[in-house]
Amino acid sequence: MKLSLKPPNRTLMTELETERFILRPAGVLEILRDPGGWRTNRNIYRNIYLLKGPMSLAAWLKRGPFPDGQTRFTFAIVPKGTSTVIGYHSVRQAGWKTAGNAVGIHDSAWLGKDAAFEVRKKLMNHFFRHDDVQRFTSRIESTNHPSIFVYRKLGFRHSGTLHRERADPETGKPIDYLLFEMLKEDWMCGPHAEPGL
Numbered sequence: 001m002k003l004s005l006k007p008p009n010r011t012l013m014t015e016l017e018t019e020r021f022i023l024r025p026a027g028v029l030e031i032l033r034d035p036g037g038w039r040t041n042r043n044i045y046r047n048i049y050l051l052k053g054p055m056s057l058a059a060w061l062k063r064g065p066f067p068d069g070q071t072r073f074t075f076a077i078v079p080k081g082t083s084t085v086i087g088y089h090s091v092r093q094a095g096w097k098t099a100g101n102a103v104g105i106h107d108s109a110w111l112g113k114d115a116a117f118e119v120r121k122k123l124m125n126h127f128f129r130h131d132d133v134q135r136f137t138s139r140i141e142s143t144n145h146p147s148i149f150v151y152r153k154l155g156f157r158h159s160g161t162l163h164r165e166r167a168d169p170e171t172g173k174p175i176d177y178l179l180f181e182m183l184k185e186d187w188m189c190g191p192h193a194e195p196g197l
Helices: 028-032 044-048 058-062 115-130 146-155 184-189
Strands: 021-025 071-081 086-092 097-104 135-141 157-167 174-185
Touching: 021 115, 071 184, 086 115, 097 115, 097 146, 115 146, 115 184, 135 146, 146 174, 174 184
Parallel strands: 097 135
Antiparallel strands: 021 071, 071 086, 086 097, 135 174, 157 174
């Protein structure tokens, strides 16, 4: 976990709203408490972190979605009319005007209900509008079909494949990773850009 002593970017760390959700900026202490049991949730530790088993506290401190308010941002996903967090979406800036995003839904009742699509669409519009991000990228395990579906639905372009990038933690077999990207100008011409972007 890396912390920043600089003041957080309040423009980017603002509460957002989609049709079904409130996206509330999450703080370090909230994530430290392991909300939703991410350390022990197989859907999370296997599909996001590609681990064989639950994360230790040390692994969580190193790999968890801890925000710093400067280059790393995490938003709690809260269905409207409730106070229950069903997952988290993080945006991390890395490279020249580039950001990556990751979402984890720990509430199984919301899996397969387009929550990741709806949340990611809103956050991409937000960061394209209020930050100097020119490109979103993602690196996805080739067998993670739900994530691939979401990126394709958002209009991301497949930009390459990393063959035999890692070994499956359970079987030891090699895993390919797919690279996806979305350029700001392509997003602005697509169906998901918000007016005035």
